[in-house]
Amino acid sequence: MALKITVIGTGYLGATHAAAMAEMGFEVLGLDVVPEKIELLASGRVPMYEPGLEELLARHVAGIEGSTGRLRFTTSWEEVGAFGDVHFVCVNTPQKHGEYGCDMSYVDAAFASLAGVARPGSLAVGKSTVPVGSAERLAGVLPEGVELAWNPEFLREGFAVQDTLRPDRIVVGVPGDDGGRAEKLLREVYAVPVAEGSPFVVTDFPTAELVKTAANSFLATKISFINAMAEICEAAGGDVAKLAEAIGHDERIGNKFLRAGVGFGGGCLPKDIRAFMARAGELGVDQALTFLREIDSINMRRRGQMVEMARQALGGDSFLGRRVAVLGATFKPDSDDVRDSPALNVAGQIHLQGGQVTVYDPKGMENARKVFPTLGYADSALEAVRGADVVLHLTEWREFRELDPAELAAVASSPVVLDGRNALDGERWRAAGWTYRAMGRPRA
Numbered sequence: 504m505a506l507k508i509t510v511i512g513t514g515y516l517g518a519t520h521a522a523a524m525a526e527m528g529f530e531v532l533g534l535d536v537v538p539e540k541i542e543l544l545a546s547g548r549v550p551m552y553e554p555g556l557e558e559l560l561a562r563h564v565a566g567i568e569g570s571t572g573r574l575r576f577t578t579s580w581e582e583v584g585a586f587g588d589v590h591f592v593c594v595n596t597p598q599k600h601g602e603y604g605c606d607m608s609y610v611d612a613a614f615a616s617l618a619g620v621a622r623p624g625s626l627a628v629g630k631s632t633v634p635v636g637s638a639e640r641l642a643g644v645l646p647e648g649v650e651l652a653w654n655p656e657f658l659r660e661g662f663a664v665q666d667t668l669r670p671d672r673i674v675v676g677v678p679g680d681d682g683g684r685a686e687k688l689l690r691e692v693y694a695v696p697v698a699e700g701s702p703f704v705v706t707d708f709p710t711a712e713l714v715k716t717a718a719n720s721f722l723a724t725k726i727s728f729i730n731a732m733a734e735i736c737e738a739a740g741g742d743v744a745k746l747a748e749a750i751g752h753d754e755r756i757g758n759k760f761l762r763a764g765v766g767f768g769g770g771c772l773p774k775d776i777r778a779f780m781a782r783a784g785e786l787g788v789d790q791a792l793t794f795l796r797e798i799d800s801i802n803m804r805r806r807g808q809m810v811e812m813a814r815q816a817l818g819g820d821s822f823l824g825r826r827v828a829v830l831g832a833t834f835k836p837d838s839d840d841v842r843d844s845p846a847l848n849v850a851g852q853i854h855l856q857g858g859q860v861t862v863y864d865p866k867g868m869e870n871a872r873k874v875f876p877t878l879g880y881a882d883s884a885l886e887a888v889r890g891a892d893v894v895l896h897l898t899e900w901r902e903f904r905e906l907d908p909a910e911l912a913a914v915a916s917s918p919v920v921l922d923g924r925n926a927l928d929g930e931r932w933r934a935a936g937w938t939y940r941a942m943g944r945p946r947a
């Protein structure tokens with residue numbers, strides 16, 4: 504009989520994982536402790552913007568006309584325990600307040616509840632990003648007969664559906680003493696993507712946990728590396744975009760994740776590298792990761808450098824009374840997530856220094872308003888730019904690349920645009936009368 508799957512925690516990761524498991528043909532039960540979230544999901548809607556997710560969900564949520572009915576939601580742990588052969592734990596592990604470490608309280612609470620209800624013979628699978636060593640500890644919380652596997656998730660916001668249905672790789676950490684049972688069950692769960700070519704890597708608990716933090720640290724390092732090169736280019740008159748293109752032709756380096764600009768943000772990279780450093784300290788090997796401190800500070804410095812670039816564009820004086828249009832609020836395009844967003848941070852710094860900031864973002868306005876209610880907001884890029892002394896492009900939405908620079912030049916007070924993502928077509932903007940400058944590139 505086909506395995507029955509539960510997904511515990513229906514945030515970004517959990518909602519996507521639950522929908523993907525239903526798409527693969529399994530009966531799925533999603534649990535969350537927040538009843539409003541469950542009500543929303545049960546009606547086929549998602550509490551965030553993620554391309555394709557709502558459609559995928561609606562295709563499977565029970566009770567929706569024409570759906571397969573394979574996906575249901577609940578707030579009842581008893582129901583989860585009775586239902587599931589495989590339980591995926593997908594809860595959040597945010598940064599601890601005021602310190603680097605990772606807040607494990609949601610994971611610990613989820614495992615404690617699951618331990619009270621899981622049937623003997625069932626498998627618990629951790630997907631959350633956790634400090635290395637957590638799986639070993641959590642295995643001890645589960646009752647006799649309930650195994651644990653660790654199966655980190657690598658999905659990117661904006662590509663969550665495709666990353667979940669066709670992952671680059673599936674990594675599973677399994678206990679050495681269960682006779683291969685955990686691996687066998689997970690091979691059954693992931694039979695479809697594996698058949699379609701996703702590599703299946705089996706390893707021990709610590710390695711599985713580390714694959715996730717190592718991968719995110721490597722990605723953060725790539726971005727900060729190119730941003731460090733951007734700083735050098737700015738001082739020496741070089742062009743970081745050309746530099747990235749040229750080094751990227753070397754296959755050992757590769758051309759991805761070398762886009763210089765205002766740097767990385769979001770709910771993962773910044774907090775994951777910090778939690779990794781904190782864990783290395785606990786393990787007595789903090790020196791192994793001191794380079795991540797530098798990666799973090801290069802990244803945070805970019806935000807201040809963007810503020811400085813804006814000040815210079817306005818003549819080098821204070822921002823008082825100057826009108827600044829900010830295009831973008833989310834930490835990346837195709838997402839409504841503003842967590843640790845460089846765009847919003849830059850907008851906030853200029854606002855706090857007395858600038859009159861007007862922000863526009865295609866999907867992030869609601870969340871931005873919640874985080875930073877005192878900023879000015881406009882309903883369109885055109886309205887944000889109206890009367891602006893300088894325009895900052897800080898999140899590379901397609902909508903911004905497709906703007907008509909001539910139309911914007913007609914409403915701006917002074918046609919100066921600073922590209923903090925190296926994503927606009929500078930020639931096109933210049934041809935329409937704009938002074939176009941980009942981070943890490945020479946002035947034309």
Ligand code: UDX
Binds near residue numbers: 763764
């Ligand atoms: C990341 C990892 O990519 C993913 O595998 C992991 O599961 C979760 O964390 P995500 O946070 O969704 O995913 O975003 P990602 O696409 O990695 O971008 C992170 C940040 O880096 C964004 O702010 C983005 O704008 C920035 N970035 C990315 C750059 O500044 N330059 C680049 O070249 C690439």
